[in-house]
Each structure stands twice: as structure tokens, then as C-alpha cells.
Amino acid sequence: MGKAICFVLLSFHIILSLFVAEICGNKQVGALDNLHKSKLRGGSQIDRSEFKVEEFVHDDDDDDAVIVHSQKGLKEKDKIERLPGQPQVKFSQYGGYVTIDKVAGSAFYYYFVEAQRSKQSLPLLLWLNGGPGCSSLAYGAMQELGPFRVNSDGKTLYRNNYSWNYAANVLFLESPVGVGFSYSNRSSDYSSNGDKKTAVDNYLFLVNWLERFPEYKNREFYISGESYAGHYVPQLAHTILQFNKKARKTIINLKGILIGNAVINDETDSKGMYDFLASHAIISEKAAYDINKSCDFSSSNQTSECNAASDEIDKDISFIDLYNIYAPVCKNSNLTAHPNKISIVIDPCSENYVYAYLNRGDVQEALHANVTHLKYDWEPCSDVITKWVDSSSTVLPLITQFLSNGLRVWIFSGDIDGRVPVTSTKYSIDKLNLPIQTVWHPWFAYGEVGGYTEVYKGNLTFATVRGAGHQVPSYQPARALSLIKHFLQGTPLPQTKTIA
């Protein structure tokens, strides 16, 4: 596949007008970088105005009746008997398509795992990955918090002992169209994706999915995600609140959101990245100084001094995994005849194993995926989406809205991610100017410091996860499971040593 090589070649020298370049668009590492660069450079055409959903809420009295279609019998058809190479499990799995736009012929693919126990009482949790263009099946389900991970043979699975379906019924969604197995029969849809369309389509997906799984309709519902899902999660939550408000009833019982290493505010996200790299001895103090002096991260066009400074920095970061600055990189992406010994921390080549597994015909059949025989392969991050039309420069106003609506908001951060690092998140939260409710303290999991946390008035919890990169559950699965359990239960992170 040559993907590992393409990661190394990624360079600031490539001035992009489209967010997904042919080079490297299919890796999470590439996708976010490309959007970031095209937003900040070259006077991009991306609309960065504040996200609003009002314009999408039609004025008919019964919105929800119009957009929800009959899902009769589809749940049973979506039940996954067993995935190829899968160990025996006791919980149920489902996978299939939900039609988003009948006229265009677009549909989103989902994968749903019910809780290992107490599925009737545990909440429903949606997980979204970012990119934009990256698949929640590729990362969330198969490399982070799902019940299985793919062995190095690319055809068998092993269990993730810290799967989040110990805490919730977990729904993974590939969105928007062009991501993973999600598609549209109208090809122009691949060049009209953006934040706004994604939020509305995700909403349409949800209300129809709940119609297919009506037992979850009144269940407590939470949305979680990482990276560019720092946009998707609040934007979907905002859309849900708008529709609930308009209908004057609870259509979706949204209780809270949780985002990790999340893109939330361009200016502070960017500044925090360079400060993190300088303070972790990856770039020089001079480079950080030059960047700070010559770049304006709230602008979409930079001076040549700024471009020169970021090119200089590129030389320092090209050969490490910026998404976990201390992790080994994948040196041999070939599959093995027999599974390698598994370890609790993710194998740096695992993306290749997932790629091989999800492109197998028998796997796609078991998942009820790719039923229309798409002309391109399944990729962890899309290489068929050609344009991203809008990406608001901040989602902080949405966070403020949630706090005043009593939604639970948790923002976490793997503290060795160099891409959307902990400094970025701290600077962004500072922008909210919230008084402190519980002062900074270590939180404990399994007898050790899981990270550090601070709680702000209005119920915003910030928590770091110690020793985790961008994909927190891949690197610190036990701490991540502990975090999600406390979030879902609405209990503070433990201030003293505990064993669980």
C-alpha cells in the first residue's frame, strides 16, 4: 500500500487548494493536516463562519415526521451473525446502511455493538472519528474502543479487554458520504461535503437509526469523538437541541458530549501545537518564536515568513509519529502468515491490518457493507472526497450553549499527542473564561495516576490521559475505559487511589 512512506513525504511545501490531496489523504495523519493547511494558507475558499443550523430547520410543523422513514424489518436484517476470524462473544452486533437522501441515493454505514451486559439499562453512545474524511470503523471500532482488534494476519480478530461496550451500547458511524462504506449515487455529493452538511446528515442518520432500533429511542444518549470530531460532535449536539426545541419535545434524549484531542478553535489549537512541540524539545525555541511572530492563525493567508517558519518546523516533525510523539513507527506494513503476539498497546502497523481485513469480501458480506459494489476500495480516510466547503474557525460558542442547557461536557486530552496537544486544548478552554469549580488534581485509575483534571463551573470537565497519544483508547485502553465510565455515570474522576 505504501502508506507508511506517504506519511513521511507529507510536506508543507505542497500548497493545497483542495483539502484532500492525492498524497496521503487516506491516513488520519494526512487528512487533518491538509485541511489545517488549506484553511490557513493560500487564501483558501473554505467558509470559516460560525456554525449555525437554523437555516436547515424547515418551517413545517412536523419536521420529524417528514424526515423519518419506515425501518420495519431492517434491524433483523442488519444483525451480524459472526465476523470472519472473530472470537466467540455474548453481545450482539449489527451493521448496515441507513438511507440519508432518497433522491441522491446516499446512505451512511453504521456498526453497532450492544453492551457486554445490562444492555437494557446502559446508555447509547455514538463515537465519531475525524479527518475530515476518516472512518469510525477504521479507528474507533477497530483500533481504539471497539470490542475487537485485527491481528497482524489481516484476517482474524482478537478481543479488546477494555472495549467501551463494557460501559455502553456503542454506535460507530462512517460519515459523511465518501467515508469508508458510506456513499452517494450522486457523484457531486463527494465535492459538497462540509461541517454543515455533515451535521444535518448525521442527524438524519440518527433519527432513522432510532426508528430502526426503537428500544433506544428514550435511552440516555451521549456523543463522543476525537480530533476533527471536535467539530462533528458539538455540531451534531447543537442540531439535536435545535430540533428538540423546535418540536417542543425530546426527539433525541441527548445528555452530554465527550471530545478528545479535539479541534475546537483554530487560533489556540495552532498556537498550542507549536508551544507543545517547543516545550517537548521537538522544535527549537527560535522556530516557535518565529511562528508566533509571523503567523496569524485566525487568517486564511499567511506571510512568506510564516510559511518559511512552518517549512522549517516540518523538517523536525516529518520522521516521528506526531500523533504520539514517543510511539514507534510502522517499519514493515506487510501482513504476517500467523498473528503476532498481541500487546495491550496498539501495534503501529495496525492500520494496515484493518485495511486488509475490511477490504475482504467475506468481511464486507458479514458486515452487510458495500452492498452496491463501490468502484473504489475501503480506506481508513477517504480519498474520494475532493472538497470540504465549510469548517467553522471555532466551536466554542456551541460549548457555551451546551453548558447553559445543562448538557454534560467533558473534554479530554492524551498528553503525548503533538497534533492537537494538551496545550491547544488548555488554551481553547481558557478562552471560555469559566470559573474553576474543582481545582486541578491528579485522577486515579487502576492504582495509578490516569491523568490530571480540572472542573469548571457549569459542569465542564477537562481531563488529561497520561501517556496517551491522539487516539487515546489505542494507547491507554484501561485509563480510557475508566474515563468513559465516569463520564457516562456523571461521577467525578477519582481523587484518590482506586483499583478500578
Ligand SMILES: *[C@@H]1O[C@H](CO)[C@@H](O)[C@H](O)[C@H]1NC(C)=O
Ligand atoms: C496572501 O498574502 C500575500 C503576502 O502577504 C499576498 O501577496 C497575497 O496577495 C495574499 N493572497 C490572498 C489570496 O489574499
Ligand SMILES: *[C@@H]1O[C@H](CO)[C@@H](O)[C@H](O)[C@H]1NC(C)=O
Ligand atoms: C444506489 O444505487 C444502487 C444501484 O442502482 C441501488 O441499488 C441503491 O439502492 C442506491 N442507493 C440508495 C441509498 O438509494
Ligand SMILES: *[C@@H]1O[C@H](CO)[C@@H](O)[C@H](O)[C@H]1NC(C)=O
Ligand atoms: C507571541 O506574540 C505575542 C504578540 O505578538 C506576544 O504577546 C507573546 O508574548 C508571544 N509569545 C511567545 C511565547 O513568544
Ligand SMILES: *[C@@H]1O[C@H](CO)[C@@H](O)[C@H](O)[C@H]1NC(C)=O
Ligand atoms: C513485504 O512484502 C513484499 C512482497 O512480498 C516483499 O517484497 C518485501 O520485502 C516485504 N517487506 C518486508 C520489510 O519484509
Ligand SMILES: *[C@@H]1O[C@H](CO)[C@@H](O)[C@H](O)[C@H]1NC(C)=O
Ligand atoms: C484479555 O483478557 C483475557 C481473559 O482474561 C486474557 O486471557 C488476555 O490475555 C487478555 N488480553 C490482553 C491483551 O491483555
Ligand SMILES: *[C@@H]1O[C@H](CO)[C@@H](O)[C@H](O)[C@H]1NC(C)=O
Ligand atoms: C466494494 O466491492 C467491490 C467488489 O464488488 C470492490 O472492488 C471495492 O473495493 C469495494 N469497495 C469498498 C469501499 O469496500
Ligand SMILES: *[C@@H]1O[C@H](CO)[C@@H](O)[C@H](O)[C@H]1NC(C)=O
Ligand atoms: C452540575 O452537575 C451536578 C451534579 O451532576 C448537578 O447537580 C448540577 O445541577 C449541574 N449544574 C449545572 C449548571 O448544570
